[in-house]
Amino acid sequence: MKELKLMKGNEAVAEAAIRAGCDGYFGYPITPQSEIMEYLMYQEPYKTTGMIVLQAESEVAAINMVYGGASCGKRVMTSSSSPGISLKQEGISYIAGAELPCLIVNVVRGGPGLGTIQPAQSDYFQSTKGGGHGDYRLLVLAPSSVQEMADFAGLGFELAFKYRNPVMILSDGVIGQMMEKVELAEQQPRFTEAEIRENTPWATMGKPNDKERNIITSLDLDSHKQERHVAHLRDKYLEMEENEVRYEEINCEDAEYLIVAYGSSARISQKAVELARAKGIKVGLFRPITLFPFPKKPLLAYTNRIKGILTVEMSLGQMIEDVKLAV
Amino acid sequence: MAKVKGDIVVDIEKCKGCEVCITACPNDVIAMTKSVNGKGYHYAESVNEECIGCANCAIVCPDGVITVYKVKL
Amino acid sequence: MSDITKEQIRQPENLVYTKTKLLTDKALSYCPGCGHGTAHRIVMEVIEELGAQDNTIGIAPVGCSVLAYEFMNIDMQQAAHGRAPAVATAVKRLLPDRYVFTYQGDGDLAAIGTAETIHACNRGENITIIFINNGIYGMTGGQMAPTTLPNMKASTCPYGRDVETMGNPLKMTELIAQLPGVHYVTRQAVHTPAGVRKTKKAIRKAFDLQKQEKGLTFVEIVSNCNSGWKMTPVQSNKWMEENMFPFYPLGDIKVDGQLIK
Numbered sequence: 001m002k003e004l005k006l007m008k009g010n011e012a013v014a015e016a017a018i019r020a021g022c023d024g025y026f027g028y029p030i031t032p033q034s035e036i037m038e039y040l041m042y043q044e045p046y047k048t049t050g051m052i053v054l055q056a057e058s059e060v061a062a063i064n065m066v067y068g069g070a071s072c073g074k075r076v077m078t079s080s081s082s083p084g085i086s087l088k089q090e091g092i093s094y095i096a097g098a099e100l101p102c103l104i105v106n107v108v109r110g111g112p113g114l115g116t117i118q119p120a121q122s123d124y125f126q127s128t129k130g131g132g133h134g135d136y137r138l139l140v141l142a143p144s145s146v147q148e149m150a151d152f153a154g155l156g157f158e159l160a161f162k163y164r165n166p167v168m169i170l171s172d173g174v175i176g177q178m179m180e181k182v183e184l185a186e187q188q189p190r191f192t193e194a195e196i197r198e199n200t201p202w203a204t205m206g207k208p209n210d211k212e213r214n215i216i217t218s219l220d221l222d223s224h225k226q227e228r229h230v231a232h233l234r235d236k237y238l239e240m241e242e243n244e245v246r247y248e249e250i251n252c253e254d255a256e257y258l259i260v261a262y263g264s265s266a267r268i269s270q271k272a273v274e275l276a277r278a279k280g281i282k283v284g285l286f287r288p289i290t291l292f293p294f295p296k297k298p299l300l301a302y303t304n305r306i307k308g309i310l311t312v313e314m315s316l317g318q319m320i321e322d323v324k325l326a327v
Numbered sequence: 328m329a330k331v332k333g334d335i336v337v338d339i340e341k342c343k344g345c346e347v348c349i350t351a352c353p354n355d356v357i358a359m360t361k362s363v364n365g366k367g368y369h370y371a372e373s374v375n376e377e378c379i380g381c382a383n384c385a386i387v388c389p390d391g392v393i394t395v396y397k398v399k400l
Numbered sequence: 401m402s403d404i405t406k407e408q409i410r411q412p413e414n415l416v417y418t419k420t421k422l423l424t425d426k427a428l429s430y431c432p433g434c435g436h437g438t439a440h441r442i443v444m445e446v447i448e449e450l451g452a453q454d455n456t457i458g459i460a461p462v463g464c465s466v467l468a469y470e471f472m473n474i475d476m477q478q479a480a481h482g483r484a485p486a487v488a489t490a491v492k493r494l495l496p497d498r499y500v501f502t503y504q505g506d507g508d509l510a511a512i513g514t515a516e517t518i519h520a521c522n523r524g525e526n527i528t529i530i531f532i533n534n535g536i537y538g539m540t541g542g543q544m545a546p547t548t549l550p551n552m553k554a555s556t557c558p559y560g561r562d563v564e565t566m567g568n569p570l571k572m573t574e575l576i577a578q579l580p581g582v583h584y585v586t587r588q589a590v591h592t593p594a595g596v597r598k599t600k601k602a603i604r605k606a607f608d609l610q611k612q613e614k615g616l617t618f619v620e621i622v623s624n625c626n627s628g629w630k631m632t633p634v635q636s637n638k639w640m641e642e643n644m645f646p647f648y649p650l651g652d653i654k655v656d657g658q659l660i661k
Contacts, residue, residue, distance in 0.1 A: 400404065
């Protein structure tokens with residue numbers, strides 16, 4: 001049954017993950033996202049849906065638990081905030097290399113280093129450009145409301161399995177901590193083992209006697225094979241760019257100026273658009289929802305009929321590079 | 328003497344000539360060949376009739392290249 | 401007695417021992433005489449005896465045995481360096497009725513993976529850890545490992561390990577045996593037929609205890625690295641007996657959740 005609740009973004013993504021039929025959460029505390037694991041531990045989904053919740057000894061261990069769970073074809077996730085995501089990058093690279101589906105929630109805080117616990121959007125690079133070693137991309141969803149924090153849990157798992165690729169929800173301290181009304185989806189059942197064997201025949205669940213064994217690895221010592229593998233990954237990312245671009249346009253129809261902003265900056269920019277329009281300045285808001293794949297083509301379509309673009313982000317300027325490339 | 332007689336079959340191309348089997352054999356049945364296999368290794372072979380099929384050689388062989396047979400006479 | 405020909409002996413009904421089908425036909429990537437091959441084989445023999453080929457998931461490490469999945473004919477996952485216990489934790493939690501084991505070397509388990517090892521042990525995960533300790537980094541070319549003996553030479557301690565500046569070798573097995581989550585800990589070797597038989601029994605016991613959900617089971621195999629130690633395989637086995645065993649004594653360390661001695 002759908003349900004209306006007042007929740008923090010962090011709680012919403014946790015509740016939505018349970019409802020999306022998540023099999024396992026593995027995490028490590030870090031501000032400003034600790035409510036995700038706290039909420040899950042409080043809800044005890046292992047008693048209801050059977051979802052495992054485990055507090056790991058580090059972000060490194062947590063992401064490798066995700067690797068193990070994902071290798072079994074399970075819907076697994078982790079969450080963290082910027083310094084913790086840096087620690088997870090090794091594991092994320094392995095997950096991308098081994099083509100495993102999983103959901104990673106990044107509730108961004110300011111950096112570099114230990115930085116601050118206040119919100120920021122300075123993880124754009126490490127989220128959209130790979131982040132760890134090697135040639136890979138994450139599919140990155142940027143929520144700008146608590147509702148989207150919830151919606152993107154289910155969507156994230158769906159896309160992760162569609163492409164056998166890690167999906168990141170790139171949130172920030174504002175979205176994670178703020179409370180809003182949220183409509184929660186109905187509880188979905190977790191995959192049965194039979195469904196996993198059917199839907200993800202690559203999963204390592206124990207080799208059936210009548211089938212070849214499955215191997216999950218990101219290693220290939222044969223450089224030609226490795227090159228072919230990376231080319232296959234590229235094709236997958238191109239396919240994402242073809243099919244998965246998501247964005248929102250607000251007051252863009254007659255706009256002479258465009259603000260490009262994502263996440264919490266988009267929420268603030270929306271108000272700025274309203275104030276500008278009240279003064280007679282024709283401003284529109286273009287909000288990328290997927291940061292990879294970045295909505296290049298729809299943004300390019302505006303260039304001939306607008307006078308300027310203002311990129312707004314809580315960082316020294318990271319997304320602006322993609323905006324420049326697009327136009 | 329126990330009336331048993333054994334024999335070994337060596338997977339020549341997988342033998343790496345480490346000689347660990349020679350040390351393990353109680354009856355000095357195994358020696359390395361003078362010739363080499365496709366990888367250039369001297370390989371194990373049975374050089375006499377003293378094998379009792381104890382399988383010690385096969386059990387310590389890191390590459391699992393030795394198959395052992397035994398008959399009671 | 402000599403009437404019987406070799407052809408007559410080599411009949412299927414006379415078969416005493418042959419390589420288990422749970423090892424693939426691929427030639428092992430290990431150096432001649434390396435204990436890894438024997439360790440691989442007896443782990444697979446145990447799984448075969450348990451009839452658990454369809455019910456076991458193995459986790460390969462980074463190190464010489466990074467390609468273990470090429471040889472073990474079961475569902476396998478290859479983990480990042482040192483992270484196998486974390487990977488195995490999730491596999492076992494999500495598939496609790498499977499046998500789950502990690503196969504790790506000393507660099508993987510006792511250096512970079514120290515945290516993952518200790519915490520998986522401390523949580524008492526129902527997994528089996530097979531720990532190959534040859535006191536050196538084999539795959540990368542013979543560098544000093546956390547388990548390298550005092551004064552032992554390696555490429556990054558060419559004059560021998562100076563414990564004053566390089567620290568003492570880490571007895572990870574004794575260390576994790578202290579943890580309540582760990583049920584069974586033993587240290588064995590596979591360089592002699594008797595040693596192989598004992599080690600196989602220990603691995604069987606570890607898997608049986610895993611089935612009974614007793615907690616973490618841990619089998620260390622002190623092994624050789626003749627390439628890294630720069631000896632012949634037979635010499636390296638002798639050197640291991642004379643130098644490794646006094647520092648890493650063989651035998652059970654924890655049985656039924658109780659420390660021995």
